[in-house]
Amino acid sequence: MKSIIVYRDDVPPLNDYPRQIVSPRNSSACCHSQMVQLGQNDLDDQWRFYYKRCAVCGFTVRRFYAPSLLALFEVGRELRVALAEMNLGAGPQKRRTRAQLEADRAAARRGPIRGEGQTCGSVRSAA
Numbered sequence: 001m002k003s004i005i006v007y008r009d010d011v012p013p014l015n016d017y018p019r020q021i022v023s024p025r026n027s028s029a030c031c032h033s034q035m036v037q038l039g040q041n042d043l044d045d046q047w048r049f050y051y052k053r054c055a056v057c058g059f060t061v062r063r064f065y066a067p068s069l070l071a072l073f074e075v076g077r078e079l080r081v082a083l084a085e086m087n088l089g090a091g092p093q094k095r096r097t098r099a100q101l102e103a104d105r106a107a108a109r110r111g112p113i114r115g116e117g118q119t120c121g122s123v124r125s126a127a
């Protein structure tokens with residue numbers, strides 16, 4: 001996600017959150033104690049953040065505070081696909097057929113690693 005902050009000194013500061021924020025290019029002495037959060041927490045490609053704006057001069061920054069879980073899941077998925085492509089399965093069979101490799105890749109793309117034969121949400125009813 002692209003920042004909504006525009007840094008300019010030739011026009012007055014403007015708070016039109018969440019559409020646009022015009023901020024002075026540099027912070028001032030007031031900014032050390034007057035920064036307040038604007039709006040809700042937001043999500044960048046890699047990080048969670050919120051906008052912090054100085055109540056006095058309008059200087060605004062994005063405050064990044066945590067990695068995005070979505071980004072981490074995406075990295076995990078890429079790792080699983082890479083491992084499947086390297087044929088590093090821990091099964092008893094050393095060499096797998098092309099169809100088995102393709103199935104492994106598809107499974108890695110779908111979701112988290114699960115044990116053999118285990119399916120998500122399946123419940124065996126007692127007889």
Ligand SMILES: [Zn+2]
Pocket residue numbers: 027028029030031032034054055056057058059
């Ligand atoms: Zn300030």
